[in-house]
Amino acid sequence: MVFSTHLFLFVFLPLFLAVYYLLPFKARSAWILFASYAFYGWWRVDFLGLFFAVTLWSFIWGKRIASAPTQAIAKRALIIGMIGNFASLGYFKYFNFGLENLNAILQVLGSRPISLWQVILPIGISFYVFQAVSYLIDVYRKDVEAADNFWDFSAFIALFPQLIAGPILRYKDLVDQFKSRSHTMEKFSEGSMRFMMGFCKKVLIADAISPVVDLTLFHATPTMADAWLGAFVYTLQIFFDFSGYSDMAIGLGLMLGFRFKENFNHPYISRSIGEFWRRWHMSLSGWLREYLYYPLGGNRHGQYRTYFNAATVMILIGIWHGADWTFVIYGCIHSALVIRERHWIYTGRWKERPAIIGIASTMFFVILARVLFVSPDIFTAINVYKGILGFYGLGLSSFVAWQISNFQIFMIVFATVFVYAAPAWLKLLDSHKQKSQLQHSFLVLMPLFVLAIAKLSAQAFSPFLYFNF
Amino acid sequence: MLEPSPTTTQVLRRLPSRINAALFLTYLPGLFMLLILLLGIVFVLLNSSTYQWPGGSLIKGEATARYEKQFNEQLAFKESFISTWGIIDYALFKQGRDGVLTGTEGWFFTSEEFTYYADEATALAEKLAYIVQVRDELAAQGIDLVITLVPAKARVYPEYLGRFPMPDYVQARYDLELAALEEAGIKTVDLRPALLKAKSEGQVFFKTDTHWTPLGAKTAAQALAQDLEARGFALPFGESSFATEEAGMMKLEGDLMKFLPLGRLKAQLSPVSEQLPVLSTAQTNLGLFADNSRPVTLVGTSYSADERWNFVGALKESLGMNVLNAALVGRGEVKPMQDYLASDNPVVNKPNLVIWQLSERGFPMPINEEYP
Numbered sequence: 091m092v093f094s095t096h097l098f099l100f101v102f103l104p105l106f107l108a109v110y111y112l113l114p115f116k117a118r119s120a121w122i123l124f125a126s127y128a129f130y131g132w133w134r135v136d137f138l139g140l141f142f143a144v145t146l147w148s149f150i151w152g153k154r155i156a157s158a159p160t161q162a163i164a165k166r167a168l169i170i171g172m173i174g175n176f177a178s179l180g181y182f183k184y185f186n187f188g189l190e191n192l193n194a195i196l197q198v199l200g201s202r203p204i205s206l207w208q209v210i211l212p213i214g215i216s217f218y219v220f221q222a223v224s225y226l227i228d229v230y231r232k233d234v235e236a237a238d239n240f241w242d243f244s245a246f247i248a249l250f251p252q253l254i255a256g257p258i259l260r261y262k263d264l265v266d267q268f269k270s271r272s273h274t275m276e277k278f279s280e281g282s283m284r285f286m287m288g289f290c291k292k293v294l295i296a297d298a299i300s301p302v303v304d305l306t307l308f309h310a311t312p313t314m315a316d317a318w319l320g321a322f323v324y325t326l327q328i329f330f331d332f333s334g335y336s337d338m339a340i341g342l343g344l345m346l347g348f349r350f351k352e353n354f355n356h357p358y359i360s361r362s363i364g365e366f367w368r369r370w371h372m373s374l375s376g377w378l379r380e381y382l383y384y385p386l387g388g389n390r391h392g393q394y395r396t397y398f399n400a401a402t403v404m405i406l407i408g409i410w411h412g413a414d415w416t417f418v419i420y421g422c423i424h425s426a427l428v429i430r431e432r433h434w435i436y437t438g439r440w441k442e443r444p445a446i447i448g449i450a451s452t453m454f455f456v457i458l459a460r461v462l463f464v465s466p467d468i469f470t471a472i473n474v475y476k477g478i479l480g481f482y483g484l485g486l487s488s489f490v491a492w493q494i495s496n497f498q499i500f501m502i503v504f505a506t507v508f509v510y511a512a513p514a515w516l517k518l519l520d521s522h523k524q525k526s527q528l529q530h531s532f533l534v535l536m537p538l539f540v541l542a543i544a545k546l547s548a549q550a551f552s553p554f555l556y557f558n559f
Numbered sequence: 560m561l562e563p564s565p566t567t568t569q570v571l572r573r574l575p576s577r578i579n580a581a582l583f584l585t586y587l588p589g590l591f592m593l594l595i596l597l598l599g600i601v602f603v604l605l606n607s608s609t610y611q612w613p614g615g616s617l618i619k620g621e622a623t624a625r626y627e628k629q630f631n632e633q634l635a636f637k638e639s640f641i642s643t644w645g646i647i648d649y650a651l652f653k654q655g656r657d658g659v660l661t662g663t664e665g666w667f668f669t670s671e672e673f674t675y676y677a678d679e680a681t682a683l684a685e686k687l688a689y690i691v692q693v694r695d696e697l698a699a700q701g702i703d704l705v706i707t708l709v710p711a712k713a714r715v716y717p718e719y720l721g722r723f724p725m726p727d728y729v730q731a732r733y734d735l736e737l738a739a740l741e742e743a744g745i746k747t748v749d750l751r752p753a754l755l756k757a758k759s760e761g762q763v764f765f766k767t768d769t770h771w772t773p774l775g776a777k778t779a780a781q782a783l784a785q786d787l788e789a790r791g792f793a794l795p796f797g798e799s800s801f802a803t804e805e806a807g808m809m810k811l812e813g814d815l816m817k818f819l820p821l822g823r824l825k826a827q828l829s830p831v832s833e834q835l836p837v838l839s840t841a842q843t844n845l846g847l848f849a850d851n852s853r854p855v856t857l858v859g860t861s862y863s864a865d866e867r868w869n870f871v872g873a874l875k876e877s878l879g880m881n882v883l884n885a886a887l888v889g890r891g892e893v894k895p896m897q898d899y900l901a902s903d904n905p906v907v908n909k910p911n912l913v914i915w916q917l918s919e920r921g922f923p924m925p926i927n928e929e930y931p
Contacts, residue, residue: 096634097627100599101609107596134620279589286588310677345592488726489675492660496652533584536591541647543595547640548656548820 091132093338094292094546102129103342110346111273119245119268122346126248130214137212140178145247147174148222149240152229156236168230172223179219185209187413214254216410218247220377225261227381234262242268251342255335257353257373264348271347281344283532286539288337293542295508296331297549298501299323303464305493307474315486317477321457324464326505329358332371351376356513358456361448363427366456367407374410378403393436400432401425411463416471420462427455608633642822649819649828659818665831666719667815669769672711672920673726682925683736686893687743689926693896693915694745700905702913703792706740707748707783708733709771709862709918712764715754736922746790753782766831767813770862773838776870777877783914784877794854794911797879803840803872811835811867840872842881852881853908858899859886859916874914883908892921 091098106125113121131138151171158164186209193203225243228234237243246264306312306320336353343350357370367375383403389396408421434440443451461478465471476482603609608629615621631637648654653661660668676682694704710733713725733751740747754763754775763775771779788796811833821828855878857863863870863886871884885904887895896915899905905913 095627095631096599097630100596100603104596104600132620132623135618275586275589278592279586281589282592283588285592488728489673492673492723492726493670496654497648500652533587536588539591539595541644544640544643544647547634547637548644 091129093335093342094289094297096543096546099543107345118346119239119242122250123241123245123248126245126250126253129250130248130253133213134210137210140182140212140215141218141248142244144175144178144219144222145244146240147171148225148247149237149243152226152236152243155226155229164230168226171226175219175223175226179215182209182212182215184413217256217258218253220258220374221247221260224258224377224381228260228262234265237261237265249343249348251339251346251348252350255332255339256371257336257339257350258377259350259373260377263351267348273347277344277347281341281346283341283535284344285338285341286535287532288334288339288341290535290538290542291330291334291337293546293549294538295501295505296327296334297545299327299330299498299505302494302498302502303327306487306490307461307464307477308470309487310473311482311487312474312477313483313485313487314477314480315484316482316490317461317474318457319486321461321464321474321478323502325358325453325457325460326502326509328460328463329354329509330505356509358453358509359449359513360452361443361445362431362452363424363455364431366452367404367424367428374407375403378406382406389432393433396436397429397432400428404428415468416462416465419468419471420459423455423459423462602635606633606635639822642820642824645820646822646824646828649821655815655818656820657818659815660723661721662716662719662723663721664719664766666716666766667813667818667830668713668720668723669815669920671769672713673723673729674920674924675726675728676923676925678925679728679923682923683739685926686922687739687745689893690740690745690915691743693900696900697905697913700909702905702910703746704913704915705746705748705783705787705792706915706917707750707779708736708740708922709779709860709916710751710754711919712769714751714919715758715764732923733919736919748783748786750779750782753778765811765813765833765835767815767833768811769814770865771868771870773836773867773869773873776862776868777873780870780873780877783874787878787912792912794878795880799875799880800843801840801872801876801879802843803838803869803876806837806839808834809837809867835867838869838872840869840875842875853883854880854911856883856885856899856904856908856910856913857916858896858913860890860892860895860918860921861886861888862918863916864888864895870916882914883910886916892917892924893926 091102093099102125106121110118110121110125127138127141130141148171151167151174154167155164155171158167189204189206196203225234225237225246229236237246242265243261246259246261246268249259249264252259303320303324306316306323309316312320333354340350340352351373353371353373355369355372357366360366360369383399386399386402387395388399404425405418405421408417408419408424411417411420431440442448458478461474462471465474611629613622613625613629615625617623645656648656649661655661655667658670660670660673662668690704690706697704711729713720713723713729714733717725737747737749754771757763757774757778761774762772763778764771784796787794813833816829819825819829855874857871857874862868863884865888871882871886875882883904885895885899885902887898890898899913
């Protein structure tokens, strides 16, 4: 089920909330679990089996890790638990990709390609497997006790606000909230506001500008203006789409009394690629930092080992997003950029640049790399890069210009202004003098929310981009 | 000097309103959300489609996908929301839904006239091959074929396109189509000069509709008749006489207005209200021994089939002979001809000439993508 649908908004959510608030606290985890399974099963019931299996597997191995008499046995249990989880992710997410590449190699060698079944990618698998793995590692590290209540643990893994597109939650951050959390009208109201903000970002901005991306990038001869416009608009679209989803998830969490960690912190004002990854999809970059980068040694083992560790994280970020060479190259490009920055820091060549230059140069690379992210295959990406370099001419293609609507132009400008004005606005909001007056300005979200629902009715189905990951 | 402290009464008087205002604003989003959710579920529960569960596998998500589709289509308040958004779209952004281009001074254009076909040359060749096949099939029965191409409205009224200048690939489209037809040996009538000239006498296309006005239709009919006569077709030009009568005016519901869902504000926001004369053409020399033959058959699209424009009436009047109208509304360019050839019309009526009215905008559309 998708948040930005009438069915979620007018059936699932009101029914869920009504029952949730009628139940005593002890029964609420069970209701969350039931509703989350219904939420997920709305896509396909059969994949609930996998979902349940990952949950049960992680619960069992979490127990075994915790009860292991020695550290060595606990480590073995951790490895088995992780292998099980990553094996399911590997099979469901990367099997087709692996087979395609194997067949390509076989064809080059003159052998017959292998014909096997196609594996369906379960939605949200990358998110819930990462949550499960973080739980096992945290138990192993004794950062958190193993869950003793299977239903609470299952409800944590299944928690529908973040189930299919994150943020990636960690058990240790939520375990206490499952045991005790407050439910106040202030919290519900704050969550409602946050949900409305996310809904507006998704429906009014991301969905509105999305057709411009297809229009400009995916034709045979994108001109330089087409390609740059498309890459820039996609950069905006993915931010408003994904951060909109995260806002909705955080807002729904608040409505249920939970406080989730933030997933975005104005990523497009970053002055370096390293900073960008500390601001973009923070729950993923934080996960990889904590469970991969630091265990590999972080920056504690010298210059080249640091480069290797950073590159590993970046490539994995790329691959996590999808099983295609475009994502591998996306990760490699970001690796190269991060290593370049690290090298400059090590060699003392890194100088603080004026904000505008730092932001512009970071955005330049972010936008360029986004082409790989949006392209369905490497050949399309190469074609767009040819467009970016001006191989197919400079000005906007004549069939593009008239198809961009006034509303889309307005939203592209608005989204750009929003991205750069929002940090300053929030800073102003945080100042005590203006706080109360400015806070009320957020009430404008209420009529915008109604407009977004109206727009939702006027447009076709609008899936979230991050479901694919 | 110290300011006097407010009295307890003063404080108590101020306090509740301040607290209430602050609390109200803090709770407002939550209350608002609850209200939306409540209204939503009440409407949903009152809707009978909510309780209709479709067939299909639940395991593989087919049934849920169908249910959601049906649920969205039959939402009780959907139309209100669509018109709300339509009003905002038009009032603030001067645009309608996909399919219409808002020009200046109340002029609207169909985006079909600007459609880009990646493989236009192949589509053109495919259509041309079909036209040649039709021409040969008719010729085998002793029937001539003439094609007439209705130019795009944007071509006739480019001055009202506003921020949508005609794309370069459209600019040469009419000439290319004409050249391709002539090269294939198809007799073709260019309607552009007549329609462009007639603009000074009155409107030849409607502002809010894709079609020509009765004046445009009459202009085209006259140009067509003159061309046929000049080419020396063996037709009984002027042997019958027809007269067109006007029976008042009627309001036009322009087809492009369907792309502006303005709901209850339609009357207030509609850019322009258009009217057209109610016309009927009748034979005036119909005597006891009058010739009832129809030497010409007209096949074509809604430009010809829709009686409101009275194209066939104007054609009868201009040719001075009876015309059988085999044009169809909403069936594309090729289907009306396929239907005509499949019928017994060519044999029973045995015309001397078939006029096939095509349109510039429909010509490059691949045959299999035309209307069903």
